[in-house]
Amino acid sequence: MSTSYDPSGVHPVLGVDAGTTTLREADHLVRDLASTLALPPGTVACTHLIRTDARRGTAVSLEFPDHESAATAWRHLTESEPPQGDREAATQAATDHTARRSGRAVLFPGMEHLTGTVPLSDLLERTAIDRVIVVGATSGELPTPTTPVHTQDHVRPEWREGELVLALVPAVGGTLAPFEVPNPTPCCADHG
Incomplete structure (x- = not known):
């Protein structure tokens, strides 16, 4: 497992490449790491498409x-398993x-x-999500704070320009509803 660690930032970030190829595999890796590393509350774990x-x-x-929880995770990752994956991919992530x-x-x-259906206001007020965009909405058209959001228990916000x-x-x-669905229908590239 290749990792990248820079202790100089305000919130330390580790990059991990375990050879996953799909977002679904990366989601499972995040869950495995959350359990194995006993990730503390406040941890943000993201998946990244890698093209090197x-x-x-x-x-x-x-x-x-x-920094303490990052250092503990770093030690666990580097001492418990032999390095695998691509260091450049981990660094990029x-x-x-x-x-x-x-x-x-x-x-x-x-x-x-x-989980389930929540008002848009809860989504923005009770989580780290900074803002929402509605795909297909005209510029400036925003839903009301009481608009129900069917989460499907699968919410995957993305970092965009700092938010x-x-x-x-x-x-x-x-x-x-979130643009990304939990079990998408595979595209033609996944067939045969």
């Missing part, structure tokens, strides 16, 4: 709320997360409040 000369796939970044320019958040503060942004789509009855 040596690697095509996904990597993970972990942003810790403090950590760098992009630190800069908040990319990363699909799988774990983030407040995500436990996003954690959730893409939503219109759903039945004037409601909204």
Whole structure:
């Protein structure tokens, strides 16, 4: 497992490349790491699409709320398993997360409040999500704070220009739903 660790930031970030190739595999890696590393509350874990000369796939970044928990995770990752994966991919994931320019958040503060259907105001007030965009909405058209959001228990905001942004789509009855669905239908590239 290749990792990247820079203790100089306000919130330390580790990059992990375990050879995952799909977002689904990366989501499972995040859950495994959350359990194995006993990630503390406040940790933000993201998946990243990686396209380097040596690697095509996904990597993970972990942003810790403090240096002590990051150092503990770093020791566990580097001492318990022989290094695998691509160091460049891990570094890219950590760098992009630190800069908040990319990363699909799988774990983030407040995500436990996003089960079932919740008002849009709860989504914004009770979680780390900074803002939402509604795919297909005209410029300036914002839903009301009471608009129901059907989370499908699968909410994956992304870092965009320094903000954690959730893409939503219109759903039945004037409601909204996350753009990313939990079990998408595979595209033609996944067949044969």
